Amino acid sequence: MPKYKVALLGLGNRGMIHLKGFLANADRFEISAVCSSSEQKLQDLKGRYGVPRVYTDAETMLAEVKPDVFCFATPPTVRLPLIELAAKHGVRAIAMEKPIANSLQEARAIGQLCRERGIRAIVCHQQKYLSSFDKLQAVVRSGDIGDIVHIHAKTRGWLYNSGTHFVDYMLWINGGARADWVVGHVHGKEKLDDSHPSPEYALAEMLFAGGVRGTIECGYLSPAYLTDDKFWPDNRLTVYGTHGYAWAETDGRWAAFTRSSNGELLQGQDLFWAPLAQDLIQSAYTRDLADWLDDERATHPCNFDVSEHGYEILYAICSSAMDHARVDLPLEGSIEADIIARMRRELPVTS
Known part of the structure; x- marks a missing residue:
C-alpha cells in the first residue's frame, strides 16, 4: 500500500491531536513537514518526533515539500486562503478542523474549489x-x-x-x-x-x-x-x-x-x-483518509460535502431566526453575506 506525505500547519492542542493521528498510522503516512509561528514548538517537535523539515510559512512549506496531504488546525478565520494554497501546490487531500468556514459563501467556495481540483477534503467531526x-x-x-x-x-x-x-x-x-x-x-x-x-x-x-x-x-x-x-x-x-x-x-x-x-x-x-479515547478515534479517522486516497470509489465518513450541507443548515438556523421565517433548502439566490455580523447588530443582550 502507498505511503502518503503529510504537511501539518498548527501546533496547538488540536494540531497535536492530528499529529498523533498520523503518527499512529505510520505505515500509511509520513510526516514530511510541520509549520508553526512558534520557533520553540517547531524545534521541540523536530527533536521529539524527528520531523525532517519545519517552517514558519505555510506556502513555502507546500511549495518545497509538495505533500499529498495538507492538514491544518487553525482558527476558523483562516480557511479559504489555505485551501487555495493547497490547490495551487497540487495537494491531493485536506484534513481540516471545524467549522469549515466563517460564512456560507466561503464554505461553498471551498467545496467548489475542492471538487474542481479533485481534492479530497475531510472535516474533524470525529466523535x-x-x-x-x-x-x-x-x-x-x-x-x-x-x-x-x-x-x-x-x-x-x-x-x-x-x-x-x-x-x-x-x-x-x-x-x-x-x-x-x-x-x-x-x-x-x-x-x-x-x-x-x-x-x-x-x-x-x-x-x-x-x-x-x-x-x-x-x-x-x-x-x-x-x-x-x-x-x-x-x-x-x-x-x-x-x-x-x-x-x-x-x-x-x-x-x-x-x-x-x-x-x-x-x-x-x-x-x-478522555485523552486515550481521543487518540483512538483520531487514529481511526486518519486511517480512513488513507483508505479513501487508495480507492477513488470509496468515501470518508467525515467528507467535506456532508459538512458543507451541515454548514448550510447552521446558516439556515440563524437566518430563519433573524427573519422569523422557514428557510427552504438548498439555499439559492441571495444569501446574507455575514449572518454573524447581523446577529451582533440585532440580537438583544440576555439578562
Missing part, C-alpha cells in the same frame, strides 16, 4: 468514531428500533463550536439524507465574540428528505446530563424509531429501548471522552 456512537449506529442499522421518525441532538456547547458536530451526526445517523427546510430560534450575544462566533442558545426544527424530523439545541439552555466539569462532552444524540429509541453521548454512555429488549432499557458506558 462518530466513539464506541458509544458506534453502538448507536449498530442499533439503528439493525432495525431494532424500527424506522427512524425523529432525531434529537443536544449539546451544551454553542452552535458553531459543538453544533457543527451534531448537525453532522444527525446527517450521518440518517444515512446522509439532506434537510428540506429549517425553522430556527437564536438569542444571546455574548458568544458572538468567541473564536467560534455563535448565539448563546440555538434551537431548530428541520425536516429531512424521506420525512424524518430533526431537532437540535445548542448552548446554555440545553439540558445538562453531566456535571459542569464535563461541560464539553455533555452532548447527546437520540434517535427515535417506530419501535423504540436509542441514544449516545460524547462521554461514552449509551442506551437503547428496542423491540428485542423485552421492555428493559439497555445501557452501558464505553470508552469516554
